[in-house]
Amino acid sequence: MAGRCPRSPRLFLPFLYPPLFAPNGFSRPRLAAAIGGTRCTRRSSTEASTSMGESDSTASHLNPAPDDYSMSYFADKAKLTLQAGAGGHGCISFMREAFMEEGPANGGDGGHGGNIYIQAVHGESSLYKLARRKIVRAGKGRSGQGSSRGGTRGEDVVVAVPVGTVVRELSRSDPEAENRFLSKRDLSRRRKKAQAVPVEEGPDGEPIDDADRDKWLLYPGMSSSDRNRMVLPPLPTRGRLLQQPKEPVHLDLSRPTPRPILLAVGGLGGLGNPHFVTKGTPKPMFATKGEGAVSMEIELELKLLADVGLVGLPNAGKSTLLRSISNSRTRIGDWAFTTLQPNIGTVVLDNNKGRPVLTSYHRVSDAAHSPDDPFHVSETQQPELERRTRFTIADIPGLIEGAHLDKGLGIAFLRHVERAGVLAFVLDLGAGNAVEALKALWHEVGLYAQMREDEERDRQLQAAVDWSAAAGTHDAEDGTFWPSHMAGGGGDYAAPAANAGGLHIAGKPWFVVATKGDLPGAQENFRELREYLDAINRGEEPHPSGVERAWTKDCAAIPVSAIKGQGVDRVVHWAVGLLDG
Ligand SMILES: Nc1nc2c(ncn2[C@@H]2O[C@H](COP(=O)(O)OP(=O)(O)OP(=O)(O)O)[C@@H](O)[C@H]2O)c(=O)[nH]1
Numbered sequence: 001m002a003g004r005c006p007r008s009p010r011l012f013l014p015f016l017y018p019p020l021f022a023p024n025g026f027s028r029p030r031l032a033a034a035i036g037g038t039r040c041t042r043r044s045s046t047e048a049s050t051s052m053g054e055s056d057s058t059a060s061h062l063n064p065a066p067d068d069y070s071m072s073y074f075a076d077k078a079k080l081t082l083q084a085g086a087g088g089h090g091c092i093s094f095m096r097e098a099f100m101e102e103g104p105a106n107g108g109d110g111g112h113g114g115n116i117y118i119q120a121v122h123g124e125s126s127l128y129k130l131a132r133r134k135i136v137r138a139g140k141g142r143s144g145q146g147s148s149r150g151g152t153r154g155e156d157v158v159v160a161v162p163v164g165t166v167v168r169e170l171s172r173s174d175p176e177a178e179n180r181f182l183s184k185r186d187l188s189r190r191r192k193k194a195q196a197v198p199v200e201e202g203p204d205g206e207p208i209d210d211a212d213r214d215k216w217l218l219y220p221g222m223s224s225s226d227r228n229r230m231v232l233p234p235l236p237t238r239g240r241l242l243q244q245p246k247e248p249v250h251l252d253l254s255r256p257t258p259r260p261i262l263l264a265v266g267g268l269g270g271l272g273n274p275h276f277v278t279k280g281t282p283k284p285m286f287a288t289k290g291e292g293a294v295s296m297e298i299e300l301e302l303k304l305l306a307d308v309g310l311v312g313l314p315n316a317g318k319s320t321l322l323r324s325i326s327n328s329r330t331r332i333g334d335w336a337f338t339t340l341q342p343n344i345g346t347v348v349l350d351n352n353k354g355r356p357v358l359t360s361y362h363r364v365s366d367a368a369h370s371p372d373d374p375f376h377v378s379e380t381q382q383p384e385l386e387r388r389t390r391f392t393i394a395d396i397p398g399l400i401e402g403a404h405l406d407k408g409l410g411i412a413f414l415r416h417v418e419r420a421g422v423l424a425f426v427l428d429l430g431a432g433n434a435v436e437a438l439k440a441l442w443h444e445v446g447l448y449a450q451m452r453e454d455e456e457r458d459r460q461l462q463a464a465v466d467w468s469a470a471a472g473t474h475d476a477e478d479g480t481f482w483p484s485h486m487a488g489g490g491g492d493y494a495a496p497a498a499n500a501g502g503l504h505i506a507g508k509p510w511f512v513v514a515t516k517g518d519l520p521g522a523q524e525n526f527r528e529l530r531e532y533l534d535a536i537n538r539g540e541e542p543h544p545s546g547v548e549r550a551w552t553k554d555c556a557a558i559p560v561s562a563i564k565g566q567g568v569d570r571v572v573h574w575a576v577g578l579l580d581g
């Protein structure tokens with residue numbers, strides 16, 4: 001009788017054990033043959049192309065099969081709801097022991113709620129996990145217990161984000177700040193009324209604030225009439241352990257933060273009944289509830305921090321160039337939009353095997369940080385220079401003409417090259433006039449820069465309006481918790497007012513990598529491109545973006561054939577030269 005499962009292991013093996021059947025897997029032929037798998041001979045479309053005139057038809061590191069790439073999940077935007085921990089309630093309890101009929105009050109205090117912090121760290125490269133998580137909750141404080149046992153503190157949470165993340169607060173709910181505001185308002189109303197009608201007084205002769213009644217916890221065994229009759233003392237005024245940052249939070253985490261930065265403060269734990277023992281009330285049948293915690297909605301935006309940003313039309317050869325000069329294993333394919341998310345590659349200048357390939361220095365900091373206070377920046381000290389052993393390059397999805405109108409993948413990915421020190425425009429010498437392509441790319445980049453500046457201006461306007469409105473209604477707390485260099489608009493992200501007209505991108509040093517130099521007609525195209533750039537250098541032609549005072553110091557074009565690895569060393573040298581300034 002035939003088995004119920006058909007015996008066809010070959011059908012499922014590639015699915016179950018992809019590495020054994022990967023085209024470039026070293027162990028594939030032997031192992032796959034040993035278990036009876038069929039050999040997969042996939043080739044990239046570029047390999048098949050005769051126009052390249054390549055004799056090597058085997059896949060290589062620079063001309064890999066389309067499925068030979070490393071992929072990681074990536075997100076550059078995330079919205080998060082932060083919910084700090086509420087405080088635990090105080091406890092109402094009395095000592096019970098043999099031969100002691102009525103012991104003293106011994107209810108423990110509630111634990112404080114956990115806080116939420118944010119920290120920019122190296123090692124995180126995407127907001128993907130946070131975008132999926134959506135809500136971040138700190139631990140709640142546990143309630144106090146009898147025998148004077150205090151509740152445990154809620155756990156703090158540190159949200160780790162990649163360096164280069166911008167944090168913006170969208171909304172906030174702070175029940176304690178609201179309560180304080182309401183109590184103050186009620187008290188002043190009562191005082192006004194008291195001039196006409198005398199107010200009920202508590203045991204110590206202080207006015208009773210009924211608005212605060214729901215912040216008390218009453219002994220559960222009491223009858224409802226006793227509860228209603230119970231006279232409560234004024235609620236003790238307590239300051240928060242940490243100061244809640246002012247609204248709205250706007251941080252630009254363009255450097256790793258040495259310490260986590262506070263975003264949302266947890267609630268204070270309630271007080272146990274021993275706190276309310278007085279001569280008149282030796283056995284208080286009440287304790288206070290734990291405070292509510294701050295919750296806020298924030299928006300995170302990651303702008304990758306690479307030293308060099310690659311900008312080019314789709315299929316220009318950006319990813320191949322990145323592979324040829326860095327450790328990147330980004331995907332390459334002979335079709336537009338092979339790259340769908342930004343990739344960062346690291347170019348190693350000193351492989352620690354003796355003499356460095358290139359000697360370069362970069363600025364470690366504008367000024368030294370004091371070891372006691374890492375947020376304090378000393379103005380007097382000179383910037384430190386450190387030998388550069390590596391630099392990073394960002395490869396983003398290709399831009400097409402009209403990308404600002406959301407054609408292709410749009411221009412939003414340009415945010416990842418917005419903060420790069422140098423821009424490298426990758427032009428395909430085999431795909432039409434390179435000068436036209438360069439102008440089209442700069443046009444899109446210019447429009448992007450303009451859009452960002454408009455956005456930032458609107459945001460600042462909005463923040464100013466919100467703040468003035470909030471100042472009138474809320475009990476705003478003074479003082480900022482984070483250093484000024486991290487506050488929005490500061491740091492490495494230049495304020496738009498200072499860079500009006502797209503200069504914050506057009507003012508960057510840039511050069512052209514003219515790739516696919518091995519294709520026919522490339523030389524003529526390159527000659528035209530060089531003439532155009534020479535004219536810009538001489539001041540006869542304007543900057544391709546049309547922005548005045550844009551960078552036109554030494555616009556160069558470097559011819560390469562990335563697929564053959566020819567000329568790519570010059571790209572590294574030129575980029576380092578521009579980075580060193
Ligand atoms: N002949 C030749 N072909 C190249 C060269 N560089 C890249 N290619 C080919 O051009 C095609 C596109 O290369 P990619 O590196 O994926 O181009 P890209 O700019 O990253 O493309 P997108 O990710 O779609 O924007 C691939 O088939 C490459 O093999 C080169 O120097 N010479």
Ligand SMILES: [Mg+2]
Pocket residue numbers: 318319320331332338339395
């Ligand atoms: Mg690509």
